[in-house]
């Protein structure tokens with residue numbers, strides 16, 4: 023499915039906070055983007071993509087397609103109608119939950135599917151969310167998402183009522199967490215998402231983008247990208263009824279190419295990526311089971327996968343936040359109090 027990312031103004035959240043691993047702002051436009059520019063970008067995309075070959079399209083912006091700071095309320099339905107008139111039949115858009123309103127959803131549905139919803143009460147429209155984790159602590163302190171899982175549940179309800187489908191992104195390779203904690207959290211999040219009606223779960227394997235907190239930590243030896251074996255472990259550990267909703271992303275291309283992607287070893291990275299891509303395209307686990315057992319998997323098992331920490335996650339987060347405050351000369355009062363992290367008996 024092709025991905026069209028309009029070069030809009032940056033994600034609002036990335037301007038004053040931002041998620042720890044995000045590089046979307048690098049592809050954003052710093053000039054003020056007008057409606058006319060968005061029309062021109064859409065028309066350009068239409069000339070490049072044949073809707074007979076690609077009837078479904080991920081058509082989105084640099085953060086939230088439903089934020090009027092990126093795509094105005096007036097132009098959003100106009101762009102959707104242009105895509106429909108060109109012959110596209112299914113659209114997937116990305117958004118933070120706070121920008122969805124019944125009015126915006128209805129205006130878009132009316133423009134893209136004027137005949138109304140299909141027989142199952144659904145429009146050929148879907149919204150993807152960067153849920154990342156269903157654990158509020160992880161979402162807040164390891165990712166800095168600025169949302170809670172309750173916000174996503176409210177958005178799922180709204181989309182259900184408005185006849186939209188919805189998908190989620192789940193992060194693999196979260197900072198401060200051991201590999202086992204990271205995979206366990208991703209499994210819990212996938213279960214949460216599927217149990218709440220999500221069609222697809224896109225597991226994003228963290229890649230190394232410039233100017234993110236992950237790259238800052240990496241340069242100082244306090245974070246490293248997950249091995250691609252971690253994604254394989256995740257697939258192997260998921261029960262089939264959840265696994266079949268999962269695709270693994272972030273391993274080979276991005277609107278703004280990262281410094282580098284997660285890998286295994288020189289010998290088998292392309293082979294493992296190929297198997298994961300076959301999984302994404304077919305949903306057949308045989309492609310994962312038949313990955314050649316390279317000796318680097320043993321090194322993964324004995325290294326990254328067997329790491330344990332003597333501190334609980336909240337203690338590691340607190341330690342890292344304090345170090346960051348000192349290094350960056352930040353106001354120490356911005357560091358959450360131990361009690362706010364659920365820690366008792368730790369000096370404030």
Ligand code: SF4
Nearest residue numbers: 033036040041044085
């Ligand atoms: S991950 Fe999404 S919400 Fe977070 S900063 Fe990037 S674009 Fe914004």
Ligand SMILES: [Zn+2]
Nearest residue numbers: 287290316318
């Ligand atoms: Zn290898």
